[in-house]
Amino acid sequence: MESGAGDGYGNRSSGGxxxxxxxxxxxxxxxxxxxxxxxxxxxxxxxxxRASKCQCDVLQRQCDIMEREARTQEKQCExxxxxxxxxxxxxxFASAPWWIAVQMEVDVALRGWVLGRSVIFYEMQHRRxxxxxxxxxxxxxxxxxxxxxxxxxxDGDTCLHLMVGFEFGRILLRQLVxxxxxxxxxxxxxxxxGVDVLSDIxxxxxxxxxxxYAGRLHEPALxxxxxEPPFFDxxxxxxxxxxxxxxxx
Numbered sequence: 747m748e749s750g751a752g753d754g755y756g757n758r759s760s761g762g763x764x765x766x767x768x769x770x771x772x773x774x775x776x777x778x779x780x781x782x783x784x785x786x787x788x789x790x791x792x793x794x795x796r797a798s799k800c801q802c803d804v805l806q807r808q809c810d811i812m813e814r815e816a817r818t819q820e821k822q823c824e825x826x827x828x829x830x831x832x833x834x835x836x837x838x839f840a841s842a843p844w845w846i847a848v849q850m851e852v853d854v855a856l857r858g859w860v861l862g863r864s865v866i867f868y869e870m871q872h873r874r875x876x877x878x879x880x881x882x883x884x885x886x887x888x889x890x891x892x893x894x895x896x897x898x899x900x901d902g903d904t905c906l907h908l909m910v911g912f913e914f915g916r917i918l919l920r921q922l923v924x925x926x927x928x929x930x931x932x933x934x935x936x937x938x939x940g941v942d943v944l945s946d947i948x949x950x951x952x953x954x955x956x957x958x959y960a961g962r963l964h965e966p967a968l969x970x971x972x973x974e975p976p977f978f979d980x981x982x983x984x985x986x987x988x989x990x991x992x993x994x995x
Contacts, residue, residue, distance in 0.1 A: 814864050814902060855896060858950040858994030861941055863901050865950065870895040882911040882923045890914045898947060905932035906947060919959045922969035922987060924948070928977055935976045944973065948983055949990040956989045963987060 851872035858865045873895040884891055891913045898906040911923040926944065928935070933943050948971055956963065971983035 811864075814866075856950070856954045856994050858991070860900070860943060860946045860950070860993075865947060866899045867951065867954070868897045868899070870897060877911070878909070880909060880911075880925055882913075884911070884913055884923075885921060888913040888920060889916055896951070900932050903932065904929045906944075908951065910951075915964055918962055918964040919955075919967050919987065920964040921967065922952070922955065924951075924969060924971040924983075926971055926973045926977065926980075926983075928974070933977075936979050944977070944980065945983060946991075950994050952985075952987055953989045953991045954994060956987050959987075 851870070853869050853871060855867040855869040857867075875893055876895070877893045882891070882893075891911055894910050894912065896908040896910065897904055898908065906929055907927040909925040909927075911921075912919060913921040913923065926948070933947075937945070952969055956967075959967075967987035969984060969987050971980065973980035973983060
C-alpha cells in the first residue's frame with residue numbers, strides 16, 4: 747500500500763513538472779515573439795525616419811539648385827536691362843520702347859563645382875574683341891586671335907573676371923593668355939596651402955576649352971595666367987591645354 751501510494755504521488759509529481767515546463771516554454775515563445783515584434787517596429791520606424799530625412803535632403807538640394815538657377819536668370823536679366831537702358835539713353839531716350847527686340851549678349855558658358863559650391867561662367871559676348879590695352883604678347887606663328895571676357899560667380903556672387911586671348915595658327919588653337927582679376931573676397935590673394943580655389947576655377951575653364959576644341963588643338967597648346975593684383979605669387983598658373991577636371995557641364 748505504501749509502495750503503491752508512493753508510486754502514485756510520484757507519478758502526479760512528475761506530471762506537474764512536465765506541465766510547468768510546457769507553460770514556461772509557451773511563455774518564453776510569447777516573450778520572444780514580443781521582443782521580435784518590438785525590434786521589428788523599432789527597425790521599421792528608424793527606416794521610415796531615415797527615408798524621410800533622405801527625401802527631405804533631396805528636396806532641399808533641388809530647391810537650392812532652383813534658387814541658384816533663379817539667381818542666374820535674374821543676373822542675366824539685370825545685365826540685359828542695363829545694356830538696353832544705356833543704349834537708349836545714349837540716343838537721348840528716357841527709356842527703351844516696349845516693342846524693342848533685344849538680343850541676349852550674356853551667355854552661360856559652363857557650370858561646375860569647386861569645394862562643393864556652384865560655379866557659373868558667363869561669357870560677356872558684347873565685350874568680344876576688347877583688350878583694354880592688355881599686352882597679350884602673341885607668339886610667332888599666330889595667324890589669328892580673339893579676346894573673350896568671362897565673369898565667374900560662386901553660389902550667385904561674382905568672384906572673378908577673366909579676359910582671355912585665344913591665339914590660333916590657322917585653324918588650330920595654339921595658346922590661351924588669361925588675365926585674371928579678383929572681385930570680392932571669395933578667393934584668397936595668395937595660396938597658402940590646401941585647396942587652391944583660383945587654380946581649381948582655372949582648371950575648370952581650361953578643361954572646358956580643351957573639350958570644346960577637341961581635335962583642333964596645336965601640339966602642344968599652352969596657356970598662361972596673369973593674376974592681377976591683389977593676387978600675388980601665382981606664377982605657377984600655366985601649362986598645357988588639356989582636360990584637367992570633369993566636374994563641369
